[in-house]
Amino acid sequence: MINASIKQLSHALAEKKISSVELTQLYLDRIAKHNPELNAYITLNPEISLAQAREADARLAAGTASALTGIPIAQKDIFCAKGWLTTCGSKMLHNFVSPYDAHVITQFNNAGAVNLGKTNMDEFAMGSSNETSHYGAVKNPWDTARVPGGSSGGTAAAVAARLCAAATGTDTGGSIRQPAALCGISGLKPTYGVCSRYGMIAFASSLDQAGPMGRSAEDLALLLNTMAGFDARDSTSLQRDKEDYARDLNKPLVGLRIGLPKEFFAEGLGGDVAQAVEAAIAEYKKLGATVVDISLPNTKLSIPVYYVLAPAEASSNLSRFDGVRYGYRAPEYGDLADMYEKTRAQGFGAEVKRRIMIGTYVLSHGYYDAYYLQAQKIRRLIAQDFTEAFKQCDVIMGPTSPSTAFKLGEKGDDPVQMYLSDIYTIAVNLAGLPGMSVPCGFGANNMPVGLQVIGNYFDEARMLNVAHQYQLATDWHNRAPIGIVG
Amino acid sequence: MQMSLTIDDVRKVARLARLAVNEQEVQTAHAQLSNIFGLIEEMQAVDTTGIAPMSHAQDVTQRLREDAVTETNQRELFQSIAPQVEAGLYLVPQVIE
Secondary structure (H helix, E strand, C coil), X not given: CCCCCHXXXXXXXXXXXXXXXXXXXXXXXHHHHHHHHXXXXXXXXXXXXXXXXXXXXXXXXXXXXXXXXXXXXXXXXXXXXXXXXXXXXXXXXXXXXXXXXXXXXXXXXXXXXXEEEEECCCHHHCCCXXXXXXXXXXXXXXXXXXXXXCCCHHHHHHHHCCCCCEXXXXXXXXXXXXXXXXXXXXXXXXXXXXXXXXXXXXXXXXXXXXXXXXXXXXXXXXXXXXXXXXCCCCCCCCCCCCCCCCCCCCCCCCCCEEEEEHHHHCCCCCXXXXXXXXXXXXXXXXXXXXEEEECCCCHHHHHHHHHHHHXXXXXXXXXXXXXXXXXXCCCCCCCHHHHHHHHHHHHCCHHHHHHHHHHHHHCCCCCCHHHHHHHHHHHHHHHHHHHHHCCCCCEEEEECCCCCCCECCCCCCCHHHHHHCCCCCHHHHHHCCCEEEEEEEECHHHCEEEEEEEECCCCHHHHHHHHHHHHHHCCHHHCCCHHHHC | CCCCCCHHHHHHHHHHCCCCCCHHHHHHHHHHHHHHHHHHHHHHHCCCCCCCCCCCCCCCCCCCCXXXXXXXXXXXXXXXXXXXXXXXXXXXXXXCC
């Protein structure tokens, strides 16, 4: 049952082979057994989960079920869920029980999905290894001495270890795709504006986007159908017709033009990752695709641009955490300024403080033009690279991450080394394009490798088709970490 | 344009960001932020003359809504999670003598 697809689970529920309560309990038992080792979840609330499961069973009995009714889904702890502790991986929100639901949570609730728990993450989604979480690092189920990636590392580990049927993530610079790659699962960051950010704790608002993480492209399509859609409460939510993201899953790939950016296969890419990605491209050729050499000349600049824009937006967004209305407040303080300063110094971790300081500096008087404005101009050049590239191809492919999962603590002392690991994912966020990662083999130390698929704006259905056809022809996505899944 | 971050810059930025820092944290932050700015300075070599800044991923205009009340009053619920409240008010240290 734990290896079944969502579609199979949905059939089993409809045919009364299992109830949602039984399925939810199955996962809760697995979590109780394996979470102490993996630390994938921050908060569990079996009473709420099982109550939702009972409601789902009633809906199934009444014949009013939808595709996700009764399916246990884990939620990244960045999504506010009413009555749930919502920490965003930070001490700052260690006691924040959300009084409202994020739009994405409402969508899952309306679909009758079960909220299985809140998954661990880098603090305020700032990190690529899950080591910045106030609640401790998440361990990679394939090798618990290694990181799961970040910032949606708890979600990725939970999906890989079969501690949920599927889960949500968010992606500001690669936070869905990189952990998906490092944990051997599938993850999709939609086009900016497709999923509402209402109730999703903000990091860098011009880049943040929610998306599904699961074991197959088919599962992702079902989740995205629930997550996507217009919401007036997010001013950047796009007003578009409702789509069925599963509509093109079964289209053949004959004639598909795959762009391979030379910058994604240059110095810095691990040989083991390159080999797995090249084998995947060869598989696509067998499926009828053709390959076009393309160039994204400003790829390297995406890192400096991102580390100006994201911290600038973060320094503004995180100014709301002041110890007045909710969350942490320092136990001792003098005047109001002292209360703010001590609350924020104690409530935020080192990486968050670093980024707030970078952002504050680049926005400060005298430096705005040199940093923030220059970064926004180069952002346009980066987006234009993609526009040019998509004149020659339908999708772009390459590695998701330059290496497989690294060891816990390996990149701890030097933030710059950690930042460089997002080289292939960041440009996609800057351009606002959809991107996904699918498992495509194993590299050194038998750790999973992810293939990145980048689509043109609003081309999620095609990307899911491209990933699904690959998953019909290969079985990398069905591999599981033996020690934990058995 | 090549700028180097000074220790005083770090103190000033921490104050602007309302982050209490001790002397050792200032030194550590200075070293780490300097490395990060080393990376960021790569941008300065790019000629962006005539390029319009891109502030947003989608070229859309701000949507407007009717100027009408859409939220209900949930003061008690919201204040139930506040650090310190009294008589429906959020309490902070005295700011006016």
